[in-house]
Amino acid sequence: MNLAISNASDFTRWTPPAAALTLSDVTSIPTPPRAGHRPITRTFHDEDVTDNYEWLRDKDDAEVIALLDEENAYTDARTAHLKPLQDKIFGEIKSRTKETDLAVPVLDTGWWYYSRTIEGQQYPIYARVRDTGARPELVAGEAIDGEQILVDGPTLAEGEEFFRLGAFETAPGGNLLAYAVDTSGDERFDLVIKDLQTDEIIDDAIRGIGYGVAFTLEPTHVYYVRVNEAWRPHQVWCHEIGADPNTDELVFQEDDERFWMGMGASRDNRHIVIQLGSSTTGEAHLIDASDSAARPVCIAPRRAGLDYSVEAAADHLLITHNAQHIGFEVARAPLGVAPEDTWQTVLAPAAGERILGADAFESVAVISMRSAGVTTLRILERAEDGSYGEAWDVPTEGEVRTIEIGTNPRPDAREIRYSLASLIIPPSVCEVSLDTRESVVLKQTEVLGGYDPADYTERRIWVEARDGTRIPVSLVARADVTPDGSNPGLLYGYGSYEISIDPSFVISRLSLLDRGVVFAIAHIRGGGEMGRQWYDDGKLDRKLNTFTDFIDVGRYLVESGWVDPARLGAEGGSAGGLLMGAITNMAPELWRVVHAAVPFVDALTTILNPELPLTVGEWEEWGNPIEDEAIYRLMRSYSPYENIAEADYPAILATTSLNDTRVFFVEPLKWVQRLRETVTSDQDERPILLRCQMVAGHGGKSGRYDAWHERAEQLAFILDQLGIED
Template sequence: SRSTAEVRLFDAADIEAPPILVCGRRPGLDYTVEPAGDHLLIVHNANRPDFEVAIAAIRGSRPEEWTPILIPRPGERVVGIDAYRDFAVVSMRSGGQTQLRVMPRGAACNGAVAAGPTEWRQATPVPSEDLATIMHLPQSHWQTGEVVYMVESVLTPRTWVSYCPHTGESTVLKRLEVPNYDREDYAQQGVWVTADDGTDIPMTIAYRKDLEPDGSNPGLIYGYGSYEVSYDPWFAPINVSALQRGVVLAFAHVRGGGEMGRAWYDDGKLLKKKNTFTDFIACAKWLHSSGWVADQRLAAEGSSAGGLLMGAVANLAPDQFRAIHADVPFVDALTTILRPELPLTVGEWEEWGNPIDSPEIYEYMRSYSPTENVVEAEYPAVLATTSFNDIRVFYVEPTKWVQILRERSSNDPIARPILEQIEMAAGHGGKLGRYDRWDKQSFELAWILDQIGATE
């Protein structure tokens, strides 16, 4: 569940002792707990939707007893916390980007000092590059004096760094080696796109430095927008092949994800799910109107719930895309959510709603579920990839969708084919093993590059 939680603590020194229930489950109360010596650090949303950090005694307690020590500013979101003897590391989101902050204790201690608001000092950000994803790598030693983290971006290969809170010095421990790649050949920028309702949507774009926004470039836009999963920038070596061919890469951070906080997620779920789709279309239109991507040279890609996004935008704005790759796509959403006997359906009602009990939810889902809304028009070329043993999104969903597309679209089957590939021995994540993954990725990218005219 993403709306409620219940945490119990077990005493590692006395495994037969009954567990401590920190706080019983309450509707709408979501929290996590981090032991910090003789007290607890609790990240919770009892007072604000974007969470805060509080301290509490090691016993059962109520949110009213938790003392706040870090309250995020507007536009910030507390994600989690890891405590050590001399400091704690807070994982945050600020301005749509990931951030780490170090919160020192009042003095170097061994965890035996009294817990209180004055014990913890003001949190300060760990240095990081703009438009990058930074992730704390928890240490197993309570007495550690360093913060080890990983940082990467669309253009920066994954890099492991050690940061000393006492001196402020950072040391690169390791960087992913990428043969025949020079980061200085490429550029990236963050832009804000205005959605239909006036909301500003963040988008990250990357491109070869010699490209100009002259309306001639091919482009590839990615999106997800569900479950409060943030589509943060990451380095994928396969993207280098597209960048070298002059493809403009775009990552749309649409509502339904968690990029801008809990409200960003709430504005893209249940009866607001269509915001996810219209945000993505607005980003696609911006790529055309800004001159970064040529008309009929933009491809889109999304996986799982991102595949639902692909199916929805294909119906709503087929003219904006030359090709769409939908991987293990959740495109028969209404049919699946109407079947509570399936192992994952009931838990999904928090995200999509319960169309069995709510006529309003039923009609709303029916109005956007891809298989229910295919129109008679020319569609982008479509590649649907799935796996026979996928138990999250059954292969029958994309199979049904592809058949409906073939029946109703006016596509030339050669110029704009509608294709499906089914892996016969794989699950939701595709085949295991790096060689099989590389084979899958190279096939999908080759298909996209061919469709947008970027094979050279």
């Protein structure tokens, strides 16, 4: 690869006017910030491509930070007229939220664990009370007798612009707690170990770890995961609590850059499971948690295309794998080394089913799966001889709902906790009895202000894509909204990594629905909603299906009358942000407004640079354009930054964070620069804006009130462009 860098620098600065701006006063609309051209030429497959904005990648460059500050000031100015609407939406979110609240307590090792929030505080408090034989009757806002505070989020976050926990693990016996803290948003955490008998911090010397912490059975040691320079989890270390971290022992290292690592304790705490995986291949290792000197044992060596994950029970393994079925199956295998020929099928998928994973308990296994695109929990009963027999599904109703297994730390549980929600039904924490098979709702999230699900309707519709494939769509609207061709609409999508965007209830979405907006989720190919084949049909050389599916759903919403053709918006984040960039280039006339959150819009540049975080592991998702010219040409044809057209575009809001490790801020920053200099639409009427959070990560701001303000700003921009002023 040849890089030719010019010395040109014509960086210009913009100073916002002192007075507030209104769009009706055209003369007061400021000029958007413009970065200077500093051409860099890349050469692959005999093609030279010049990039004028790649120099913006360096966040240590004072000019780059100045440009981001100017972008934020410009966005402030262009949205100043929306401040009343932003404040109103924030007030709606706040007024519908029970700010002082309690989570449902979870029983483990003689204690009931829970979190609680306090009105006015950004972060929760994590606490516990002793078990007295029954679930405690806790009341939000009232003093809790015998409460022990484990982590005081508001106190720990004092003075920090960002605060997030990456681990929260109690040791076997319940006397120690390990938690990990990120105060920048880069998802690198500092580990803290607390003695819960004395309430003293006994170890806080380990810095910059990744996700994954587990104690040994006798909690003298703790295992943790380290990430490499590319933010790939690649090592497991064992640390003696209280000892010098320089004496920590490297337990496992994964050198293949395609593979990611997860690590955690089994439900009975007897084993530590190291799970490795690329997009297509899995491998797992087991550590005896009773011996801090034990070394990982490989369960079954990796084989290209064999994707498997492991759940360790007391006397066997449950392995979810795709050796025989594209929909995966669950097999039983002996503890320890368990080559494929020892795997005995426990549950095979029926047509239209995709098995996702297993949770092992003493008397049952709970299988998380999808059936006809809908989430399902299937219970496998264990007979007296330990074999698995009768299977039954936890009963639910409707196609537009999501059921997921909840927090169940006890292997001997006779009630299995799960969550249930839909687009209009607030999340419920439920328990199903293994004895009666009946479920009870322990708590449903309370939505204040007189919320009534009957005021809204939700439905599953199927849209025929251009190649004849039927695309499922989840749609919600106010009950009095009809498909008469006059409604504003917002279409959401993702479509990558076999991640499913299942129906869920979001309080802030009510601010759209109550203003007559039709909201829909397009469950497009590349996601996992319809199984592994659905994912395969939206990746690599079939990636274009993801984008055309979304466009076809958008056109259906217009043609069916659900949405006014002049009032359709689109929204997606991360890989869904790439989707936003692609569909904007491919069908700019279809959208009135697009919100691209932490968008992966400079995909080809990133995937061509194996030194950047995540790149090598992404080659199984997108292809390797360095070695494969056909993949290079394909990515070159859809990578949003490289395909902006001289055409009228929708209004665009790109949102990002300076410390985002997953999608660097430079991608949306470059994108908006090139958009502004290329598109032919009136940018006074359809602005192209960037909002960069200067101390945050991939998920944006961390405090709940800050996050509500952030979402209110986004929704106000969308509503304004859809013609809704109040």
